[in-house]
Amino acid sequence: GAGVSQSPRYKVAKRGQDVALRCDPISGHVSLFWYQQALGQGPEFLTYFQNEAQLDKSGLPSDRFFAERPEGSVSTLKIQRTQQEDSAVYLCASSLEGVSNQPQHFGDGTRLSIL
Amino acid sequence: DAKTTQPPSMDCAEGRAANLPCNHSTISGNEYVYWYRQIHSQGPQYIIHGLKNNETNEMASLIITEDRKSSTLILPHATLRDTAVYYCIVRVARLGGADGLTFGKGTHLIIQP
Numbered sequence: 001g002a003g004v005s006q007s008p009r010y011k012v013a014k015r016g017q018d019v020a021l022r023c024d025p026i027s028g029h030v031s032l033f034w035y036q037q038a039l040g041q042g043p044e045f046l047t048y049f050q051n052e053a054q055l056d057k058s059g060l061p062s063d064r065f066f067a068e069r070p071e072g073s074v075s076t077l078k079i080q081r082t083q084q085e086d087s088a089v090y091l092c093a094s095s096l097e098g099v100s101n102q103p104q105h106f107g108d109g110t111r112l113s114i115l
Numbered sequence: 116d117a118k119t120t121q122p123p124s125m126d127c128a129e130g131r132a133a134n135l136p137c138n139h140s141t142i143s144g145n146e147y148v149y150w151y152r153q154i155h156s157q158g159p160q161y162i163i164h165g166l167k168n169n170e171t172n173e174m175a176s177l178i179i180t181e182d183r184k185s186s187t188l189i190l191p192h193a194t195l196r197d198t199a200v201y202y203c204i205v206r207v208a209r210l211g212g213a214d215g216l217t218f219g220k221g222t223h224l225i226i227q228p
Contacts, residue, residue, distance in 0.1 A: 004158070031213045042202060043159065045215025059215060091158050101147055101208040104216060106158030 002026065004107035006092050012113045013082050021077045021110045025094030032075050033104060034067055035091040043091055049075060079112075087114045119203045124223040133190040135222050137203030140184040147206050148179060149216070150188045152199040152224075159202065159218075162188065166208070198226045 005024040013019050025032050031050055035043035036059075046065065048056040051072035060067070064082075069075040079086055089111050093104040120138040127133040139148065149164040163170055163177045165186075170177045176189040190197055202221040207214065 033213075033215055035215070042200075042218030042220060043216070045217070048213060048215055050213070056215065093158070095213060097213075101164070101206075102213065103149070103161040103164060105161060108156070108158045 004092055004094055004105055006090075006107035006110050008110060009108070010111050010113075012115065014115050015082060015084060017082055018078065018080045019082055019112065021079075021090050021112070023075045023077070023092030023107060025073065025075070025092070026096075026105055028096070029094035029105075030072075030097055031095040031102070031104075032069055033093040033095075034075070034077050035093065036061075037089040037091055037109070039088075046077070046090075082112075082114045084114050087112055119205055119219055121201070121203050121219065121222045123220065124225065126225050126227055127190075127193050129195060129226050129228050130192055133193040133197065133224060133226070135188040135190075135201050135203075135224060136185065137187070138185045139203070139205045142183050142205055143207070145208050147208055148177065148183075148186050149204040149206055150175070150177065151202045151204065151216075151218075152197075153202070153221070154196075154199045162201075193224075193226045195226050195228060197224065199224060 007022045034046040037043040046059040047067045049069040064080045066078045089109040091109040093106045095102040095104045150162040151159040153159045165177045179186045200221040
């Protein structure tokens with residue numbers, strides 16, 4: 001079946017522009033996660049949704065980062081007034097249920113470059 | 116979540132078993148051991164997880180020591196496509212919600228032809 005799909009695959013933006021990154025989780029998956037991966041580093045957790053509820057946003061680095069999942073399926077990560085340090089790969093993952101012992105399934109990410 | 120320690124890199128000959136170690140000496144009784152791998156330019160891929168018992172699936176085997184302070188991921192017949200960064204992650208099991216994964220630096224496994 002279809003896995004987690006992210007779009008666009010690559011995004012280039014000028015400093016100060018707003019960007020929106022999309023995640024289509026695996027159909028029926030309750031939990032959705034966003035991660036940020038800097039070059040040469042492991043992914044770092046940003047935020048977590050259970051259905052449409054954002055239960056954890058402790059990893060969002062600043063108030064310029066905003067995520068939503070209004071109908072409990074597709075999610076969008078928005079970054080306002082982008083800065084060069086926002087350049088990274090943004091990964092989305094989903095898992096079947098809202099419990100911790102379910103594996104997360106990842107998309108291939110959006111590579112964001114801020115000029 | 117407990118901290119994990121992995122060697123930064125390992126080599127293995129194609130066709131041989133690759134044994135990747137992980138130390139998690141501060142693991143708690145309700146924490147699972149998860150393994151993911153990340154091939155260049157792809158998202159992390161789930162491999163296997165376990166609590167106390169050894170586990171095996173179509174991809175790998177997971178051996179957890181009796182005191183649960185360390186584990187080994189075994190790829191029984193490594194191929195060139197197994198070259199990747201392998202992450203060992205310890206994660207609390209709880210109901211009523213899930214938690215983000217805490218990735219370390221992982222082990223860069225290079226399969227040699």
